[in-house]
Amino acid sequence: MKPRRPLAPAPPVAGRLLDAQLHLLDRQVLDNDGVPVTTVDDLELSGPALDLELAPGTPAPVLTALLTGPVLGTRIFGGRPPSSRLIRIPWKDVSDVGVVLKLGVSGEHLDAGWVERWIRDKIIARIPGGRHDPR
Amino acid sequence: MILGDLLGVDVHDDGGARLGRVADARFVVDGGPGQLLAEARLLGLVVSPHSAASFLGYERTGLRQPWPLPSIFRWRHRGSFLVLWEDILMIGSSGVRLREGFTAYSPALD
Numbered sequence: 001m002k003p004r005r006p007l008a009p010a011p012p013v014a015g016r017l018l019d020a021q022l023h024l025l026d027r028q029v030l031d032n033d034g035v036p037v038t039t040v041d042d043l044e045l046s047g048p049a050l051d052l053e054l055a056p057g058t059p060a061p062v063l064t065a066l067l068t069g070p071v072l073g074t075r076i077f078g079g080r081p082p083s084s085r086l087i088r089i090p091w092k093d094v095s096d097v098g099v100v101l102k103l104g105v106s107g108e109h110l111d112a113g114w115v116e117r118w119i120r121d122k123i124i125a126r127i128p129g130g131r132h133d134p135r
Numbered sequence: 136m137i138l139g140d141l142l143g144v145d146v147h148d149d150g151g152a153r154l155g156r157v158a159d160a161r162f163v164v165d166g167g168p169g170q171l172l173a174e175a176r177l178l179g180l181v182v183s184p185h186s187a188a189s190f191l192g193y194e195r196t197g198l199r200q201p202w203p204l205p206s207i208f209r210w211r212h213r214g215s216f217l218v219l220w221e222d223i224l225m226i227g228s229s230g231v232r233l234r235e236g237f238t239a240y241s242p243a244l245d
Contacts, residue, residue, distance in 0.1 A: 006241070007216055007239055007240055007241040007242075008238075008240055008241065009240065009241050009243065010178075010179070010217050010219070010240040010241065011219075011240075013163045013165060013178065014163075014165045015163045015164040015165025015166075015173060016163070016164045016165075017161060017162070017163055017178070017244060018161070018162045018163070018164065018175060019159045019160070019161050019162075019181070019192065019195065019244065020138055020142070020159055020160045020161075020162065021142070021158070021159045021160075021189050021192075022159065022189070022191075022192040022195070022244075024162075042137055042138060042139040043137070043138040043139075044136070044137055044138070045136050045137075045138060045177065047136065048136070048226055050136065050226060050227055050228055051225065051226075051227040051228060052225065053224055053225050054223060054224060054225060054226075056221070056234075059176075060176040060177045060178070060220040061136075061176070061177050062166050062174040062175060062176045062177070063162060063174070063175040063176075063177075067137065080137065080139050080140070083137060086137075091169070091172070091174070091175065092169045092170045092171065092172075093170070093171070094171060094172055095171040095172065096172070097164075097172075104170065104171040
């Protein structure tokens with residue numbers, strides 16, 4: 001069947017619509033203090049099983065996590081890192097989706113910010129004056 | 136599954152005819168209540184016959200400015216449609232198959 005114009009509008013839904021490419025992917029993520037944590041490199045869904053026919057009435061998969069990680073190379077040349085190399089921020093920690101994604105938790109203990117914390121603690125802190133706020 | 140694996144793959148109808156590629160995945164925040172936001176369930180996939188790349192979503196909104204960008208992007212995505220989760224028969228590593236008699240809805244967001 002070939003879709004013909006004009007198409008009927010989609011059935012109305014109660015919740016807010018989010019298109020992954022438009023509203024989620026590549027957006028900046030801020031923690032509950034407004035401090036940047038990371039950007040959304042990919043998303044993880046709860047399903048479905050690949051290459052299996054879906055029975056009618058199968059519940060739709062839900063977003064389980066925002067993914068981030070070492071994706072610079074794969075963004076340029078294609079593919080993606082193995083799933084085990086990606087860092088997950090659970091969807092239940094997301095408090096708002098707007099121009100940026102806001103988390104309801106502190107970013108200080110998230111794995112996603114470890115590089116920044118490591119640079120702060122091991123490099124910046126060793127520079128004279130690097131242990132206090134600039135005046 | 137990881138969404139990036141799904142974006143850009145071919146979409147076929149039940150007879151095997153190619154309809155386009157997955158340009159986007161639409162979620163609706165109306166699932167079970169969570170700690171802060173409700174669960175976001177997959178509502179459907181936006182399928183585009185000509186280009187899986189999207190730029191700022193001009194083709195899914197009523198924006199007309201700045202001329203001529205919206206017109207160009209709308210033309211690039213002509214024939215795009217939204218197919219709901221209920222009409223998806225199979226999601227595979229090499230493509231998506233739709234159920235017989237699936238309904239193509241407008242991909243417009245507003």
